[in-house]
Amino acid sequence: MTSHELRGSNLSLGYAEVDVVRDLDIDILQGAITVIVGANACGKSTLLRGLARLLKPRGGEVILDGKSVHDMRSIDVAKVLGLLPQSPVAPDGITVSDLVGRGRYPHQGWFRKWSAEDDAAVVAALEATGTAELADRNISELSGGQRQRVWVAMALAQDTDLLLLDEPTTFLDINHQVELLDLLTDLNRLAGKTVVIVLHDLNLACRYADRIVAMKAGSIIAEGAPNDVVTAEVITEVYGLDCEVVPDPVSGTPMVVPRGRHHAREASASRAQSPASVGS
Numbered sequence: 197m198t199s200h201e202l203r204g205s206n207l208s209l210g211y212a213e214v215d216v217v218r219d220l221d222i223d224i225l226q227g228a229i230t231v232i233v234g235a236n237a238c239g240k241s242t243l244l245r246g247l248a249r250l251l252k253p254r255g256g257e258v259i260l261d262g263k264s265v266h267d268m269r270s271i272d273v274a275k276v277l278g279l280l281p282q283s284p285v286a287p288d289g290i291t292v293s294d295l296v297g298r299g300r301y302p303h304q305g306w307f308r309k310w311s312a313e314d315d316a317a318v319v320a321a322l323e324a325t326g327t328a329e330l331a332d333r334n335i336s337e338l339s340g341g342q343r344q345r346v347w348v349a350m351a352l353a354q355d356t357d358l359l360l361l362d363e364p365t366t367f368l369d370i371n372h373q374v375e376l377l378d379l380l381t382d383l384n385r386l387a388g389k390t391v392v393i394v395l396h397d398l399n400l401a402c403r404y405a406d407r408i409v410a411m412k413a414g415s416i417i418a419e420g421a422p423n424d425v426v427t428a429e430v431i432t433e434v435y436g437l438d439c440e441v442v443p444d445p446v447s448g449t450p451m452v453v454p455r456g457r458h459h460a461r462e463a464s465a466s467r468a469q470s471p472a473s474v475g476s
Contacts, residue, residue: 200260200261200277200358200390202258202260202277203223203224203259204253204258204259205221205257205259206219206220206255206256207220207221207243207246207256207258208220208254209239209242209245209253211242217242217415218415219255219256220256221416222243222247222409222416226390227388227390228384228390228391229381229391229392229393229404230393230405230406230408231392231407232244232392232393232395232409232411233394233396233398233401233408233409234410234411234435235435238412238413238414239413239414240411241363241394244362245281246258247392248279249265249268250279250281252266253266260273260276260277271301275302275303276356276357276358277356277359277360278299278356279351279361279362280347280360280362281362282363282366282394284347286335286336288336290334290335291331291332291333291335292327292333292334292335292349293318293332296321296353297314299349299350299352299353300314300317300353317353317355318353320353321350321352321353324349325346325348325349325376325379326372326375327342340366340367343367344364344368345372348361348364348376357389357390358390358392359380359383359389360392361380361391361392361394362394363394363396365395373400374400380393393405398431398452399444399452402426402444402449403449406421410425410430410434411434417433417434418430422449423450426450427450428441431452437452438456439453439455441453
């Protein structure tokens with residue numbers, strides 16, 4: 197895999213009259229898995245859309261390999277950077293294999309037509325996401341989880357060095373969530389792909405990320421290795437959540453344990469009624 201620079205400099209992004217991301221700087225760590233976390237409406241998806249050239253900055257710029265992405269041709273960006281957006285929409289009547297095949301469009305051209313290499317890329321993407329048996333099905337016939345895995349397959353078929361995925365585990369049961377994140381880790385570790393993911397599940401983020409970027413109100417609050425970023429203090433600041441952070445018994449990475457009003461009271465009552473408390 198070729199190394200690619202992707203960064204946002206002094207980025208401001210928004211919709212209509214509303215600024216969502218303000219004066220933000222971010223450098224995507226090459227050859228690593230970066231997970232962006234934060235509360236709803238904090239700007240995670242907006243930032244990803246800006247990095248992927250889907251949203252033009254109101255200020256600042258996104259740099260890909262030394263050039264502003266908005267000065268590059270769409271097809272040149274698509275050869276380097278693959279995107280799975282939030283809630284993608286498929287054309288009516290399209291089959292799974294046809295949709296996944298659309299991931300190959302950056303590799304086509306005036307003189308290069310569909311090839312055996314394209315066929316192999318589509319087959320590999322379908323097999324990697326466990327959707328090969330769905331190849332002839334219409335997208336509209338699939339469950340939400342099946343459809344999400346097909347969209348991931350399309351992103352994989354694009355075969356880019358940079359992968360940006362916005363909440364790719366949406367609609368997936370816990371088994372398929374872990375399988376997908378394992379697959380992305382394999383692509384990163386074995387194929388050298390740089391991966392950027394927006395995730396809501398903090399504990400999965402800690403397990404799979406090399407680097408976590410925590411956002412609040414359009415700004416980056418903390419970034420770095422999971423052990424450095426995911427602390428009770430940061431989680432409280434970012435989410436307003438009363439919690440404890442303990443080692444994950446499987447991975448040793450930080451694991452966020454929410455208290456919640458009811459369980460906090462129950463824990464206090466349990467401690468008060470314990471034999472040690474009674475005897476003291």
